[in-house]
Amino acid sequence: MAIAKKAAIEMQFNWIFIIIAGAVLLAFFFIITQSQRESSKINADLKILQHTDTVLKNIEQSSLNSDSTIVTLGFPKTAFQISCGEVSELSIQDSGYAVSLKNQAVFSPKNLEGSKINAWIVNYNIPYKVMPFVYLTAADRLFVFVNDSNSGGKVEQLFYEFSANFSSVLVNDISSVPEGYDTYVYVTYSTTSNTPNINPSNPKYLIIHIKPDSGSDYDGVGNVQFYKTGEAVPHAGFAYLKKESVFGAMFSEDGNFYKCTMEKVFTRAKYVNTLHADRAIAIQKNMTNTVCEPVYVWPVYYLHEMKSMNFSSMPDYYDNLIKLEKGNKDLAKLSCPLLY
Amino acid sequence: MKPRNAQIQLGESTAAIVVIIILIVLGLVFYSVLSRSNVDDKKIEIANLEAIEVASFATAIPELHCTFLGAASANCFDAVKVANFSSLLSSDTDAYLYYAEFFKNARISIEEVYPGNASWLIYENNKSVRQSELPVYIPINLYYPLDDDYSFAVLKVVKYS
Structure with missing residues (x-):
């Protein structure tokens, strides 16, 4: 009787032992599977973001050969968020991962969702190139x-x-x-x-x-x-x-997104104008041709003026661009080094 | 004193658990070694990609390119623009910080190869802890607008990572 009771307790103990060990093993594999699932989601998010970032980073190169380029970005259905302001970035919703768009001219809705995003890359020529614009939209x-x-x-x-x-x-x-x-x-x-x-x-x-x-x-x-x-x-x-x-x-x-992006464009334009002005001055200083030399005076003045103009002074900016274009044509007619 | 049956069985079960745990730990160690090598490969891939991105940006920006009535000429850099851009980035902190967003941790220079031997350091940022240097060399034409003349040069982009 006592032996039978002891055997029964032993059996019960074995089963309890098996159940606990089994539960521990199951929990272990469950945790491993979950972490793998999360890491593959993170990997997928990062790959999508990296791919999109590479396309956006290479727009200067893409825009070199053509004034207008279309790029279609395809990936599993993804929700992007695009911001412009103190923080300008492109991020994947709820992932915590983002790429900076701080100095890029990206015009887009704030939320882009889908498995296909169309990007249109167009050079901003005014008439000399300032930077490429990227227009993003979903279907x-x-x-x-x-x-x-x-x-x-x-x-x-x-x-x-x-x-x-x-x-x-x-x-x-x-x-x-x-x-x-x-x-x-x-x-x-x-x-x-x-x-x-x-x-x-x-x-x-x-x-x-x-x-x-x-x-x-x-x-x-x-x-x-x-x-x-x-x-x-x-x-x-x-x-x-x-x-x-x-x-x-x-x-x-909306209007504020447009304004924010255009302000970024005008920051870049300020540096491009500075370089055009400095180049014209350097050419004028070292110019031995007395026919060409005086033609640079006014364009240099206009370019300097444009450096201090911002997004709100577009009409004056446009006037100066027209005058610069005329100056450049005059230089071309005289076979002098061009402004741009 | 002879061990009892129950003690033997308990010993067997414990040994089995220990063996399983050792196998799992070995599996985890093997997996983590593999993952680490994957991460290292990924780091190298990202560093290579960044080096190409920086080189690609440097070769395409209008700040350096030769233009004729607004049209850019492929692989051609204007020598006057190069000199001015170099001095702008060294004298204007705002401009330097603006372009640092594109160039990141890198050294960008242009060396004339023939017929002259002029050189310009356009940009340098090596503030990060340097682990490796990835150089990219791109042959370019250098245009001198005053002489309306060209020379051969090399754009050297060294990406620090």
């Missing part, structure tokens, strides 16, 4: 060019200069706009009116109203007004310079 955004009577055919011209790789339509009347997109960007143009003549009914839209300065057009200088869904008055209005900045406004999340 859920439709660009609607409103070719109404106010636009005088300019919206149609802008539409044909816009990249065919993005979802876009040219309409006379916004009632014929296709449905099924998450965000609609309406582009309107008027030389006389500060306000767009449309009232979209989409749940999420952005209106970019272009109003050029007198005698100019969308590829010159003027103002862009930004209206978000339901806004009767624009939440922001800023200057534009050349069509590349108009496209920048169309791809930006």
Whole structure:
């Protein structure tokens, strides 16, 4: 009787031992699997970010051979966040990983989600190159060019200069706009009116109203007004310079994102202008040709003036650019070293 | 005194557990060694990529490139721009910090090969603890606008990592 009882206790003890050891082993392998899962997610996030970063870092090289390049970034469905301000970066949502966009001109919505992101890289030539612009968007955004009577055919011209790789339509009347997109960007143009003549009914839209300065057009200088869904008055209005900045406004999340990116562009432009001015001075100083030498005086003055101009003084900036272009042509006619 | 049956069984079970634990520990050590070598490979790959990115940026920026009526000429650097850019980065801290965002920890220089032998140090930042140097050499044309003449040169980008 006593022996049988002892055997039963031994059996029970063995089973308890097996269960505890089994549980410990199971927990161990569970923890290993979980950490592997997390690390493969981190690896995937890092790879996506690294790939995107490499593309963005190489835009200067890509833009060297062509003024307009399209890059399609494909990866597993990913949610990106793009910020511009004190911190300018591109990050993957909830991952904690980001790459800096501090000195890059990236025009984009703040949130980009999808398995395919389209990047359009365009040189900002004013007419000399300042830096490449990167326009980012996902497939859920439709660009609607409103070719109404106010636009005088300019919206149609802008539409044909816009990249065919993005979802876009040219309409006379916004009632014929296709449905099924998450965000609609309406582009309107008027030389006389500060306000767009449309009232979209989409749940999420952005209106970019272009109003050029007198005698100019969308590829010159003027103002862009930004209206978000339901806004009767624009939440922001800023200057534009050349069509590349108009496209920048169309791809930006809102007016503030556009302003922030354009300020970064003008920081780079300040250094480019400084170098052009210093180069013109160096050439002028060492110039033995008495025909060429006086032609540099005014361009150097304009370039120096532009160094202290910022994003808010676009019309003066544009005037100086026109004068510089003329100066450069004069130098070309005289076979003198060019400004740019 | 002879060990009892139960003691023997307990001893066997404990030995089995110890053997399993040793096997698991060996497996973990092997795995971590493999992972570390993967991480080292990744570090080298990233360093190489960064060196190419910096070299690629340096060869393409309008601050250095030859242009003719706004159009850039491939692999051509303007000697006056090179000299001015070098002096801008050495005299203007804001400009240096601005371009440091692109050039990072690197040394960028241009050495004329033929017919002259001029050289310019464009940028240098070796403040990080240096473990390795990855040099990238790119042959370029150097354009002298005043003489309307060209010479051969080498753009040398040394990426510190």
